[in-house]
Amino acid sequence: MVRDILSDGYQAEFRVISNQPDRDMIYRFLVDIVQQWPPEAVLQEFKQLFIYYSPNAVNTNAVKALSDIIFANDExxxxxxxxxxxxxxxxNWETTRSYKAIKELVLVFSDLNISKSTLSPSLSKLRLWLVNFIKSQDYQDLKIFAARYEEHEATHWSHRYTSYLLVPQYANLSNPVEQREAARALSQELKDRFKFELAMYTTRSQSAMPREILPKNPTGLGDEVLRLIKTIVAKRGPFSYTNLANIFLQQTQGLLYKNFKHSLxxxxxxxxxxxxxxxxxxxxLxxxxxxxxxxxxxxxxxDALLLRTCNRVIEYLTTENHREPSPLFILLMSQGHPLTLVIVLLKILLICKNVRTHLETCIAELIKYYMHYPEEDCKWVVNFFEIFHITFAIYGENVQYNLIKMNGNGTKKLPNGTAQMYRVFSQLKLDSDIKAATSAIAEAMSDQVAED
Known part of the structure; x- marks a missing residue:
């Protein structure tokens, strides 16, 4: 059964706007039909209302409500x-897994009728508003929801980081509650999927499996991703990033703010x-x-001052004006060590978990800035995004990576040139549908240990 989008947590939001009968009427109409009708019929009614502006036996009240908005000239x-x-x-379609309908909803706005001239003043105004909507960031945000279903097509390099591009949508409190929830849910789903695919690829690519049946590499780094993961995971023991963060927090308790900044x-x-x-x-800095x-x-x-300060440092290291890269980001990246910058950002997160949304928003803003360039022209920054994506997947709350030397001896540091002596094993702790697949990883781990 399709859930009522206005029930439970949505009731409070709906009551706030219940003094706006025009919106009320349109939302109720859409909720009613999406609960009862197949997606194809719902899409047709959506077009009848917002594209064709044409009343019929079921949408009369909704069309009248839309007319009131048009007559009020309130774009x-x-x-x-x-x-x-x-x-x-x-x-609602996410709940019923009607993914094709979501993609087709975005395509609705490519309808040729939107650009046609008309003698009707109301329809002319509606079409002008639709054109403006298509040119807006709001429509670009909407297109992100369709991009996930285009994996079989040649997609833009930025689509690999859709989970981050969605963050500003749910972080922006001025967006509709439905948009924020949809963005948050999809972002988390994509992050969990990437963690799972990375774990599967990492474990099985080190086995004796034929290359043609290996899981797909979910990164853009090729085989180099294994050495990167080993480098990240090798930082263990008392000098692990997590332990250093805990020590830092203990040592800075009760410090005056000016002294804390020097310690930071x-x-x-x-x-x-x-x-x-x-x-x-x-x-x-x-x-x-x-x-x-x-x-x-x-x-x-x-805690409040810690959060505010960490947010500012993240901005200094990424984007200060939230439109273009900061001078410090460009300067540090020119040194040619993107992993080092990623680790610095990770160290900030480890001392203040609440900065995650702000950090990912800043990363999304950098992606948006560079996404207008072909991948060939900005490989250096795409490499940074890739390393960031992988590092923060490794340090996710529901995944654990371990580096094991296959002769049985432990190690605290990965020496140069000895990466082939080590294997990376991963353990997922997901509560979603992919949890059952972790047994495959465990099996691959057992097989690989036996081989070695």
Missing amino acids: EEFKNTLKRSCYILIN QKYLIFSVENRKFVEVLKTK EEKLDVVYENHHEETLD
């Missing part, structure tokens, strides 16, 4: 109504081996941190 009201209407359908700089560059990177980061929240210098650090 903003129309845009918000159209957006929420789309996400009402998307959320030392923590971020600790164990970074590239000296040129360290000098650039130390100099430029010190300039920023010395003046940030100066009025709190004599206060004791608290």
